[in-house]
Amino acid sequence: MLVSGATNIIGSACICAAGATLDDCMDSMLTGQGAPVAPTLFTCELTELYPVFEVPNGFLCNSNPLLSRTANLLLTAADDAFTNSGVTLRDLESLKIGVCIGTSARASLNFIDTYRAWKQSERSASAPIHRYLASNPTDIIINQYGLDGPNQTVVNACTSGTDAIGIGASWIRHGLCDIVIAGGTDELSEISYNGFASLMITSPEPCRPFDKNRRGLNLGEGAGVLLLASDDAVRKLSPIVRGKVVGYGTFGDAHHLTAPHPEARGLKMALKAAFENTTLKYNDIDFINVHGTGTPANDSVEGLAMQEMFPDTPYSATKGFTGHTLGAAGAIEAAFSLACMERGEIPPSKGFSEVDPGIGSSPIAERTKMSCRYALSQSLAFGGNNSVLILEGGEFI
Amino acid sequence: MNMTIEGIGIAAPFGGKEELKATVLSKVSPSTPSLYKATTDDLSTFVPARKQRRIDHFTRMALLAAYRALDDANKVDDLPQNLGIIICTGYGPSQTTFDFLDSIIDDGPKLASPLAFSHSVHNIPAGVLSLLLGTPCPQTTICQLMNPVMTGIQTAALWLAEKRVDTILFGAVDETTPLLEENMDKLVLESGCEVSTPVSEGAVFFLLNNQERGYATIETSISLSELNNTPLFSHRELLKTLNLETLVGVIPVAGAFNLAAAALSIEGTDRSAGCNEGNTWLRVSGNAHA
Structure with a gap:
């Protein structure tokens, strides 16, 4: 039996192609807006074009040129999380604050122009190196807010954001922190664009999660941040508790490095582990935010797990609005799940229109009103990682 | 939170655990490696050659150190139940990242290497390890230059305390590349410092659990004031005393070598030592009573 205990969520924010704030994202998703476009942030030399979900520069509140785009996305989301929590940094002065952020592409030494110059025996520029060294997502938050608590940069590919929130919640449970700034962030780049294209899992058209005719994923970018708080911190700060991380x-x-286990072995074990530290049963979950990348393999495996473990639970996929934001995806979708419970509404799974007989079920296809107390958000990743969060919504006093 | 080091495995330019132990126990400055590159030929002792195909150098170092840690605890053929894997690194598999960039630059994006791309993803080494062990398990990877080892140790302690797992293979890995070496020289020049020790590489793995028998017990979340009566095997002091920096070289996960050295130096005694990365400390105590 795992150590139990729910962790309070007092702030929730995200930025992605669907919107500059969580509210904007929800508004645009509930009304079905958004479509991927040809990349403008980098040059595409591939014959076939793979559309992406870029964040308009106007969405960024932070645009420090000395930092990476990933860092600026994260700072924008983190600032918004504090704003909507009503808590200021001054309020937190006597508290121990941790930072746990997931990322994928940003942890890599992906400065191709610098590398190209170095290969050609030219003197490589220092600026990209300094930008890399200064842009570790966790360091960014620590330096921005002047923090000195526990910190961790999680690099579990596309489960990173989910894992960062799960790990951050454990810091609260074990008294290592009073507050944890947890989430994920990733930017679009030429490297990930060419990399995913080389693996032949990107779609030349808008992605269609769980659809019979899905052709792959669209890449996206963004950041999601949750502010997690201990019960003592909640008593001291009196913020509105917007939800809880309960599992x-x-x-x-342990199967394949870039494909999920065909019988969803790891995913089912992750789901089981998520429930082990709760008193909940599978049928207590009101809806599931699936990973839903729109690749044939991912959606089939998730569909299998849904059928076996949650045959009657509605599920939705949001990547038709955001693209796959890699290390940010789990955090952005945790914020979405929380917002869905707050609003009592779930957006349609954009891109889905026809049931895949191989999956045998359909995600939520229309804007749906639903009273929800418990939501589950799951992420799958290269390396065979599978991670799951159980979130509780509702009114907390 | 406490945990026990049951096994130690090292793959480094100077060799493995025995070489480090000899240095620590003799307190004699080691001979400097002629080349700060780790050899991983011994991986064939644990993994058949056909299964080693396509595995990059970073992952090979991780695998060799992980298998050595299991072997050190006599657990290779009888893997621990409820295992978890945690890997920390400063830069991740850098050379594989550069291999992917090479494929784009040299051959064009159309011929970009899918293998190099997928293997440059930083959690792939943990995935390869679990795959080769045949053990679906909780696994996580940490990448940061600030306190990567202490952060990983903290997560290991939490996973054990929460009973997510009963045993953890915790590893620290980094590799050197020509670009990293050049950049390090450049950054040193810019800072006005003088550093003579070369950039290095290597992997250290620990088999951690909550049992009593093992090299040493680790206590995490220790403040410096709590360590007042503990001889400080601080990173700086240990490296200075034993000249381990010459042995290990400059590497973001040097804290793991420090921890291994501390554990080996107090094995079987009732002594304790403090280890740190930055302001984060832990206490390592010998298990003479166990």
């Missing part, structure tokens, strides 16, 4: 599970497939 977290993670498990590797």
